[in-house]
Amino acid sequence: MDDLANFLRTRRSRVDPATVGIPVDRRRRVAGLRREEIAHLSGVSADYYVRLEQGRATQPSEQVLDALARVLALDETERDHLHRLAHQPRRRTTAPAARLRPELLRVLDLVGETPALIMNHRLDVLAGNRLAHLLYGTPIPGLNTARHLFLEEADRGLYADWETCTLDAVGHLRLAAGKYPDDPRLAALIGELAMGSDRFRRLWARADVRARTHGRKTYRHPLVGPLELHQENFALPDESGLELIVLAATPGTPSADGLRLLAGLEDDRSVRYARPRRWISAETSEDV
Known part of the structure; x- marks a missing residue:
């Protein structure tokens, strides 16, 4: 789940707090949203979101992923990528065998x-x-x-x-x-x-x-x-x-x-x- 964790961290860092109604002052040192803010806006516990970003939570639900995608303002490509990273099968995912007809x-x-x-x-x-x-x-x-x-x-x-x-x-x-x-x-x-x-x-x-x-x-x-x-x-x-x-x-x-x-x-x-x-x-x- 490291790819999922990294993707969440990078998307979180690019969200402007002002766009989701969070006031910003000079003392704020975090780029983007804090983990606790993402958790609150997504309707999940802060502990669970922290585990997601640390790669310790497995198989988040579709509802959780959709909520995260909404808060992170993901486009359609990014949303599909998020779901794919979260639900990577345990078996090996082999590249397609391609032949030129x-x-x-x-x-x-x-x-x-x-x-x-x-x-x-x-x-x-x-x-x-x-x-x-x-x-x-x-x-x-x-x-x-x-x-x-x-x-x-x-x-x-x-x-x-x-x-x-x-x-x-x-x-x-x-x-x-x-x-x-x-x-x-x-x-x-x-x-x-x-x-x-x-x-x-x-x-x-x-x-x-x-x-x-x-x-x-x-x-x-x-x-x-x-x-x-x-x-x-x-x-x-x-x-x-x-x-x-x-x-x-x-x-x-x-x-x-x-x-x-x-x-x-x-x-x-x-x-x-x-x-x-x-x-x-x-x-x-x-x-x-």
Whole structure:
């Protein structure tokens, strides 16, 4: 229950006492609400809430969790995460076994005018079309977008909104860790990022969670210049945990022109290997 305890502590520290009717004066030294205040507002005993934050209380009821979520002003993603952390099964929660079906890979061939890729819960890119390869300028098999953000591109400038992208990546990995606490490859990735990036360590300690759905992504491509793209995430309708991600430009904009220019480039101007029609991770022959 340590993850639950940490999540409660970090959410409690961000609640402004004034928003829940608690007066604040200069003598107050606590960031956010006190434990006793959370307990009172949630309708639980102070002793029980203290045990929750210390990881000593197990299986809190749905009613208690809903009350805590209300007082902590959790959004829908955070509320689901709270319930998931509180009710983690005692048996091992294994990561989903994901295989790339040929029919799914053919979808990438059909998306020819904009970058498209398939990604798992660890942010591993398992397959991508030619424009995705040219956008990132690195081999798609083996690309992990969190590693790319924090360890490879932090100072190189591909991501114009780098700080926002890092918030999204950490928030997603927090959600994934809550869903699959026994995934050793996810744990290894988190450890690698924590060892290699001060920013990742700081963001991870905040315990923020974010669901990836859609939004603007801006890139500073070294060959075609700025690209302002709209990202749509399509969760596959199975238990694989995979997502199809499409990055599109608004028609008639400089970014649309930039994508056309990018599509016309020879691959060896940005990378050092021959161009196949589609890039697929070697992991797709195994469980990913």
